[in-house]
Amino acid sequence: MKYLDEYRDPALARQLLAELRRTATHPWRIMEVCGGQTHTLVRQGIDELLPAGIRMIHGPGCPVCVTPLETLDRAMAIAERPGVILTSFGDMLRVPGSTTDLLALRARGADVRVIYSPMDAVRTAEENPGREVVFLAVGFETTAPANAMTVLHADRLGLTNFSLLVSHVLVPPAMTALLDDPECEVEAFLAAGHVCAVMGWTEYEPIAARYQVPVVVTGFEPLDLLEGILMAVTQLEEGRHDVENQYARAVHRTGNSEAQDVLGLVFRSTDRAWRGIGTLPASGLELAPEYASFDASRRFDVSGPHSTEDPECIAGDILTGARLPTDCVAYGARCTPRTPLGAPMVSSEGTCAAFHAAGRTRSAPA
Amino acid sequence: MTLDCPLPYGEHELIQLGHGAGGRLTAELLDSLVLPALGGQPDGPLEDAALLPGADELVVSTDSFVVSPLSFPGGDIGSLAVHGTVNDLAMRGALPLALTLAVIAEEGLPLAELRAVLDSAGKAAYETGVPFVTGDTKVVGRGAADRLFLNTTGIGRRITGLTPSAAKARPGDAVLLSGPIGLHGTAVLSTREGLGFETDIASDTRPLHRLVQALAPLGGGIHSLRDPTRGGLAAALNEIARDSGVGVRIEERAVPVPAAVAAACDLLGLDPLVVANEGCLVAFVTADTADEALTALRAHPEGAEAVRIGHCAAAPAGRVELRTLIGARRVVDMPLGEQLPRIC
Secondary structure (H helix, E strand, O other): OOOOHHHOOOHHHHHHHHOOOOOOOOOOOEEEHHHHHHHHHOOOOOHHHHOOOOOEEEEOOOOHHHHEEEEEEHHHHHHHOOOOEEEEEEOOOOOOOOOOOHHHHHHOEEEEEOOOHHHHHHHHHHHOOOEEEEEEEEEEOOOOHHHHHHHHHHHHOOOEEEEEEEEEEEEEHHHHHHHOOOOOOOOEEEHHHHHHHOOOOOHHHHHHHHHOEEEEEEEEOOHHHHHHHHHHHHHHHHHOOOEEOOOOOOOOOOOHHHHHHHHHHHEEEEEEOOOOOOEEEEEEHHHHHHHHHHHOOOOOOOOOOOOOOOOOOOOOHHHHHOHHHHHHHEEOOOOOOOOOOOOOOOOOOOHHHHHHHHOOOOOOOO | OOOOOOOOOOHHHHOHHHHHHOHHHHHHHHHHHHHHHHHHOOOOOOOOEEEEEOOEEEEEEEEOOOOOOOOOOOHHHHHHHHHHHHHHHHHHOOEEEEEEEEEEOOOOOOOOHHHHHHHHHHHHHHOOOEEEEEEEEEOOOOOOOOOOEEEEEEEEEEEOOOOOOOOHHHHEEEEOEEEEHHHHHHHHHHHHHOOOOOOOOOOOOOOHHHHHHHHHHHHHHEEEOOOOOOOHHHHHHHHHHHOOOOEEEEHHOOOOOHHHHHHHHHHHHHHHHOOOOOOEEEEEEOOOHHHHHHHHOOHHHHHHOOOEEEEEOOOOOOOOEOOOOOOOOOEEEOOOOOOOOOOO
């Protein structure tokens, strides 16, 4: 395909792979945190071209995958209320809750709408003054500033029919939780370039120092990933554990201060449950008290749903990199994009979906 | 091991938008419900048009158009209805003889919009050289339809010597593509959702029968033709791989994706391989006719950018593989259903 050739050049890719083979004298295990990076790795087959000892561990950075089941069930309970318009990004609609998903609810008559920009949710509220418009606001530091802007905008407009069901999560607490696990195999991280474009990389410096792990801020194109892996392996071979920036064309050390200001104004940090992983302290964002009137979980009493995961789903192990999708007995059989048991098979950024789309088959019969 | 899940999903016992998206859900609906009810053969080749029983030189196709918005950069529902049906006939090696047009209009539709759309359909039919011979008009109450639906049926006559079928691709065939992909789907999505790509992207909607006519001298060397509409190139290649029992191998680098389409897809998390097209075709031709076929396609404006994107292999049967930009291989799966833009 003739686009972004500069970052998809096969000759340069071969050069980077050759340099990686020269550099790597030991086996190393590197985690790409972001689901977008997982998809590039798998769709381009990069992980299969790496030297035999270099293993990529797929991390928890798919925002759709880690959204708690309880939040999804709550969103569906709200969507079923008369007079409600539930808005969210497209890939949230197919994620299975305990008993159904938002696409199925839409087919049964619920007013569930896909938005392409968070501000579309505010516009929907403006255009439907007699309806309650709820925005299911999920994602990492990448999407949180734009979602925060919806609150400021709705506040300026004096909208009283707009609210957010907030389930934002933060990357650094997830990284430290993984590293605190005694069974953690991760020896270096590729940090998500888009997250760092907002937050910079200063918050990774204490993690790199404390756990002695290299962190390389990395982009999303094939050559970005190959270069990021090479930079991580070079650090590991040299015994260094610095934070380095492969994605210099988009990321600066201190990030985007305007976006950070909006985040600080609208949200505050909170303990957050991660689907398949559990509750991590200070790993999420919730609305600040000044904006509590925009909190859908306060506006709608939907504490009733009893959420249960499918017992066969090993999403937690997938999201922490402990196991591969192809290790799962349900993968490709009972669990497919058509009939997902867990979120990693649903989201375009989910590890299981990436493996399935690339035709990876289960390593051993169930 | 099969990657298809045999289990029904209880929560999906209602029609969803994805059932109409031309991917795996559409195929499931056809195999499990539509074809059994109508006496068809599940798992048979899914052709774009049918040969009339007892008159094999005649080909018939019917199609409904429900696009929203009614007009988009590069076209509208009227021209699309003509081109879509003409192209379905052409993919069976037929030239159109006549068209029918059924109109279902929602109460409240401005007459000016209906006139504009029908003028466009008439102009497209004139330019294609095929008359509308009959039609029907229905009006339904407000809310019972989305402004305007069109249905067209086309009758065509097969070009002598051309007998393409989705089931006739063979190992060794060259896979040709007549032009860039992704333009129609991104143009419609951009206009419908106000995404602002429309200055760069226009639908590729156009008739393809002249391209097929240009291939006619190659006769039996033309094995399979398909215009990759809903489900995009990925669905078209998977259908031919399945129906012909061959493996299809394509080169990512050879597939032409306009820069604006690539940028839009990157932004939205969509795969250009599964985005809809309305003005290009894939042709599976014998290796020894590939160069001649490319020359014939390139001689027409609608095929000026024709390229070879891959070839057929004996195995793995039914599977489409893509050699990625950096030289690895991956499977191009049948899309599931509705394309869902990603969160970030």
